[in-house]
Amino acid sequence: MKTNINIKNRVAIVGAGMTLFRRRLKETPQELAFEASRVALDSAGLDVKDVEAVVIGSAPDAFDGFHMKGEHLSDGSMGYMKPVKRVFVGGATGVFTAIAGWWHIASGLYDIVLAVAEEKMSNARPHPQGLFKYIWDPIVERPLNPNLIWIFAMEMHRYMYKYNIKKEDIALVSVKNKRNALDHPAAQAAANISVDDVLKSEVLVWPVQRLDISPVSEGAAAVVLVSERVARKITDSPVWIEGVGWNLDSTHWTSRELAYPKYLEEAGNMAYRMAGIENPRKQLDFAEVYDPFDYKELHHMEGLQIANKGEAPKLTKEGVTQRDGDLPICPSGGLLGVGNPIAAAGMMKVCELFWQHRYEAGKRQVRIKRGYGLAQAWGDLMQVSTVVITKT
Amino acid sequence: MSEVAIIGAGYYGFKPITDEVSFREGTFLAAMRAYEQCNIDPRKDVDSFIACEEDFNVGIAISNEFAVDQLGGVLKPVSTVTSESLIGLASGYMLIKSGLCDIVVVEAHSKASNLVSPEKILEFAMDPVYERFLNFHPNYLASLEARNYMEKRGISNDDLALIIKKNKENGLLNPRASYSITVDLEAVKKSEKIFDPLSEYDIAQYTDAFVVVVLASKEKAEKLSNKPVWIEGLYWCSESSLTPLRGFSTNALELAAQKVYDRTNLNPKYIDFFEIDDRFSYRELMHIEALKVSNKDTIKKDLREGRFSKEGDRIVNASGGYLATGVPLDAGGLARVYEAFLQLRNEAGQMQLKNANRCLIASWRGIPTSTYAVCALSNGA
Numbered sequence: 001m002k003t004n005i006n007i008k009n010r011v012a013i014v015g016a017g018m019t020l021f022r023r024r025l026k027e028t029p030q031e032l033a034f035e036a037s038r039v040a041l042d043s044a045g046l047d048v049k050d051v052e053a054v055v056i057g058s059a060p061d062a063f064d065g066f067h068m069k070g071e072h073l074s075d076g077s078m079g080y081m082k083p084v085k086r087v088f089v090g091g092a093t094g095v096f097t098a099i100a101g102w103w104h105i106a107s108g109l110y111d112i113v114l115a116v117a118e119e120k121m122s123n124a125r126p127h128p129q130g131l132f133k134y135i136w137d138p139i140v141e142r143p144l145n146p147n148l149i150w151i152f153a154m155e156m157h158r159y160m161y162k163y164n165i166k167k168e169d170i171a172l173v174s175v176k177n178k179r180n181a182l183d184h185p186a187a188q189a190a191a192n193i194s195v196d197d198v199l200k201s202e203v204l205v206w207p208v209q210r211l212d213i214s215p216v217s218e219g220a221a222a223v224v225l226v227s228e229r230v231a232r233k234i235t236d237s238p239v240w241i242e243g244v245g246w247n248l249d250s251t252h253w254t255s256r257e258l259a260y261p262k263y264l265e266e267a268g269n270m271a272y273r274m275a276g277i278e279n280p281r282k283q284l285d286f287a288e289v290y291d292p293f294d295y296k297e298l299h300h301m302e303g304l305q306i307a308n309k310g311e312a313p314k315l316t317k318e319g320v321t322q323r324d325g326d327l328p329i330c331p332s333g334g335l336l337g338v339g340n341p342i343a344a345a346g347m348m349k350v351c352e353l354f355w356q357h358r359y360e361a362g363k364r365q366v367r368i369k370r371g372y373g374l375a376q377a378w379g380d381l382m383q384v385s386t387v388v389i390t391k392t
Numbered sequence: 393m394s395e396v397a398i399i400g401a402g403y404y405g406f407k408p409i410t411d412e413v414s415f416r417e418g419t420f421l422a423a424m425r426a427y428e429q430c431n432i433d434p435r436k437d438v439d440s441f442i443a444c445e446e447d448f449n450v451g452i453a454i455s456n457e458f459a460v461d462q463l464g465g466v467l468k469p470v471s472t473v474t475s476e477s478l479i480g481l482a483s484g485y486m487l488i489k490s491g492l493c494d495i496v497v498v499e500a501h502s503k504a505s506n507l508v509s510p511e512k513i514l515e516f517a518m519d520p521v522y523e524r525f526l527n528f529h530p531n532y533l534a535s536l537e538a539r540n541y542m543e544k545r546g547i548s549n550d551d552l553a554l555i556i557k558k559n560k561e562n563g564l565l566n567p568r569a570s571y572s573i574t575v576d577l578e579a580v581k582k583s584e585k586i587f588d589p590l591s592e593y594d595i596a597q598y599t600d601a602f603v604v605v606v607l608a609s610k611e612k613a614e615k616l617s618n619k620p621v622w623i624e625g626l627y628w629c630s631e632s633s634l635t636p637l638r639g640f641s642t643n644a645l646e647l648a649a650q651k652v653y654d655r656t657n658l659n660p661k662y663i664d665f666f667e668i669d670d671r672f673s674y675r676e677l678m679h680i681e682a683l684k685v686s687n688k689d690t691i692k693k694d695l696r697e698g699r700f701s702k703e704g705d706r707i708v709n710a711s712g713g714y715l716a717t718g719v720p721l722d723a724g725g726l727a728r729v730y731e732a733f734l735q736l737r738n739e740a741g742q743m744q745l746k747n748a749n750r751c752l753i754a755s756w757r758g759i760p761t762s763t764y765a766v767c768a769l770s771n772g773a
Contacts, residue, residue: 106490
């Protein structure tokens with residue numbers, strides 16, 4: 001891979017907003033998108049008329065029950081009579097929506113872009129998991145009737161086996177993130193739990209237990225992205241997007257080494273190179289690593305080269321990843337604590353970058369010493385990752 | 393001179409059924425042809441890949457998962473734009489304009505033959521509160537819109553037959569036009585109205601098609617291609633997805649076209665030919681108006697005088713359009729880009745137009761959307 005590092009136009013985040021994350025919300029998908037967009041624009045001090053283009057992110061159409069979901073969401077996302085586009089990279093869509101917004105402005109074509117991510121999962125009954133029946137290769141895999149939790153259980157198992165990692169060490173992630181989320185006003189699954197609670201929770205597919213996994217959620221989140229020219233005019237504290245990266249591995253996950261996310265290493269390297277980061281462990285202040293399962297936070301820390309292979313649990317155990325540690329991971333509470341409305345969850349992480357950099361995160365605030373924050377998401381058939389690096 | 397060019401384009405299909413290939417195999421064949429044309433190795437030379445697809449059309453709940461291998465994009469920045477493929481092309485254009493990428497591949501495909509009842513899928517694009525419960529065929533909206541437009545402009549079915557004849561017969565010279573025929577105007581006039589005032593002739597059929605285009609920065613384009621086709625400007629726009637809110641308008645297309653004209657300092661007089669959406673015969677006329685190729689007062693006269701034919705002074709759909717080639721779902725925009733690419737490189741064979749140096753492409757996502765994209769291409773002459 002050889003993307004360039006000299007980008008023509010700098011891009012800043014100047015506003016962020018999100019709805020509550022809940023298992024069921026009364027609002028329609030459009031209303032959720034509207035609410036997050038409105039809050040984001042308000043926080044930027046901008047109006048819908050100022051928005052020049054809109055990027056929408058949402059995971060499978062089937063969740064909301066719409067064909068061409070981007071079209072349906074466009075009105076609610078302030079896209080009336082504007083260039084609107086929906087992007088989609090499975091679970092990694094949330095962070096990718098911000099990346100797509102970034103390239104609108106970096107290209108010089110637009111100055112103010114709204115990036116909105118939304119997910120409505122309660123429409124799928126009895127459970128949205130049923131819709132994952134249709135994500136598989138129709139010939140080779142679908143007849144086996146697999147389930148997403150099964151394949152993640154395989155990945156978790158492989159990770160534990162290869163690096164000799166214990167379940168109780170992985171459970172520490174769930175304990176940390178759910179506790180962090182107690183300070184997040186939009187959180188759905190915040191709790192003060194112990195490692196024992198995780199280990200005693202219901203087994204879904206061994207080794208995945210109920211408290212290892214993020215909840216089914218719905219909600220929306222949005223950020224306002226602007227060019228340097230506009231940013232200098234409207235705010236004293238823009239949050240600059242310094243690096244973006246995304247990478248997709250082969251569809252054939254069965255022939256992949258599941259213990260290490262190579263695609264994330266590639267996505268991370270792309271973003272690090274652009275941001276001029278040579279040692280992420282030393283240069284990042286905090287990272288919103290994607291944590292739909294507790295083991296995934298560890299897995300992703302290693303893919304992002306924040307920890308050596310198999311050593312992320314050690315950093316977690318030593319408290320390095322706590323909010324007051326040397327490199328806080330998921331200070332927001334992550335998907336495990338705040339909730340997991342797929343695309344909106346990734347965008348929530350980008351929102352958290354904005355609030356942390358601007359010292360607006362309240363009790364969740366971490367110390368910004370070196371200036372860099374990172375948000376990451378992951379998806380498809382354990383095959384894609386998206387990364388955004390920000391700087392104050 | 394523009395900063396972004398199309399240096400390669402390939403296709404497979406444009407047939408009512410392609411049961412000899414899967415959607416991945418068809419895309420692979422199109423990609424190979426595109427890569428060969430500009431002599432690139434996707435694994436080494438391409439910086440990013442964009443696939444344009446909708447889950448419900450592909451039949452896979454996260455279709456992005458299956459976009460990667462057949463393009464040679466494993467462990468590369470690959471993403472999906474779930475929209476009209478011209479909007480996907482716009483993403484590639486922006487990636488290059490930003491300076492991040494030098495070469496971007498954009499792919500779109502249609503395996504419409506897999507869809508047993510595409511109209512039932514379109515029902516899921518209707519608003520569940522205001523529209524879906526009415527349980528109507530999506531083409532019913534087209535029939536209302538056609539009636540409204542024809543009444544306003546004083547256009548008859550005989551006029552629509554002229555468009556059908558023009559496009560379906562233009563297609564006779566196009567190897568991708570599976571639905572081209574020699575049109576007997578009397579037969580068209582006598583044909584049964586299936587969505588009154590529209591007959592089967594007025595409504596383009598679906599087709600299977602796989603299209604891949606390679607975009608490059610100016611520097612790379614000049615190095616890799618003798619005949620780059622330059623993207624001079626593009627814009628896309630959506631009105632509302634709710635038909636009751638927007639009525640029968642093409643306001644979003646008007647705005648998109650105006651933005652392209654403004655950005656490129658062009659007007660329709662400087663465009664040598666137009667490749668525009670004609671999935672319904674009357675829609676070609678609506679789009680011609682929105683692009684300011686004609687206007688509401690002159691459209692009927694211009695049509696009857698044959699000004700939009702290949703012999704006319706404002707050539708529209710010399711390829712045969714969707715009426716002749718079929719609608720390849722969201723690959724439509726790239727399909728039109730492919731036709732323009734051939735014309736602008738003087739490689740369109742029997743279809744070749746004289747002095748084809750600049751083309752304007754306009755795409756629509758079809759019912760029930762109001763999403764349009766417009767793109768101006770030129771060969772730099």
